[in-house]
Amino acid sequence: MSKNTSSVSEKTLKVLFLFSKHKSLTINQIVDLTEMNISSVYRIINTLRNQEFIMLNNERDYILNPAVILPLYNKVNTDIRANIKPSLKRLANSLNASVFLSKDHKDNQIIIVEKEDGPGNLRWVESIGFTYNIPTGTAGKTHLAYILKGMDEHERESYLENLKLVHYTDKSIVDLKILLEDIKEILINGYCITEGEHLEEVVGFSVPILNPNSGVCMYVLTLIRTSNEFNIEEKQKIIISMKEEASRIANYII
Structure with a gap:
């Protein structure tokens, strides 16, 4: 794994772990909490959405996707x-x-x-x-x-x-x-x-x-x-x- 790929993976996990402490998050909140630039946050959010780890709720905030997270949690x-x-x-x-x-x-x-x-x-x-x-x-x-x-x-x-x-x-x-x-x-x-x-x-x-x-x-x-x-x-x-x-x-x- 290249150094750049490793860095992206770490940033992605950093964003994902935010949802263990916050029920829902906006893009701006994620930017503030991670101190990443907004372009990086958008890319990470899109990746997590494509993999169905997160989803949008009715308020258009990002939340964990229970259909994916709960089976993973239960297995662990x-x-x-x-x-x-x-x-x-x-x-x-x-x-x-x-x-x-x-x-x-x-x-x-x-x-x-x-x-x-x-x-x-x-x-x-x-x-x-x-x-x-x-x-x-x-x-x-x-x-x-x-x-x-x-x-x-x-x-x-x-x-x-x-x-x-x-x-x-x-x-x-x-x-x-x-x-x-x-x-x-x-x-x-x-x-x-x-x-x-x-x-x-x-x-x-x-x-x-x-x-x-x-x-x-x-x-x-x-x-x-x-x-x-x-x-x-x-x-x-x-x-x-x-x-x-x-x-x-x-x-x-x-």
Whole structure:
């Protein structure tokens, strides 16, 4: 591949990836976001339209074409799930716990994308595709930590204004100031531990799965046990094991 062809491909992908953050875009918006000249943007848009990756909506804005994108997304998602399953099984069996993988979803939610139950007494009843409101449980708090990390001050304030803190148990955090202190600790330590904040008598561990190149949180890996199955002396073993598997998953995904 020539250097020029490679450059065109990179620019095309750059434009396509904009639609992962924006539901619809105009030509001028794409020019502003990419800082490309308008002629280049028109050429790229025409290429993407010809390949049916994007289309015009009723407002004459450009949007992703679901007929093409959704099958592609489902294929990639299925491949990812198949390849991360061994990591979840190793954790579930070696640590005698239930584990699940989650990612950011729409409307301040996270969604479970894969799970594995261990031989212990606790079974995670929610199925793949189940959603939680952020910052529910250890997974929700971990997602929130890395969402806020990627925001500027204005975005952060706006996001927190709309955040709903729910009283699930007597240990649930409903004070924003306390929650933000926990968020700070999560980012410092690289993991989150909760006990009884979402479900009584349940201990949760979460670690982020970070893109090694950008540091962006792609997924969150979570392990849960009943309180009577948890021994504080196992804390470091659990965290180390989870971080090792998180690293394996990250290397596969990218």
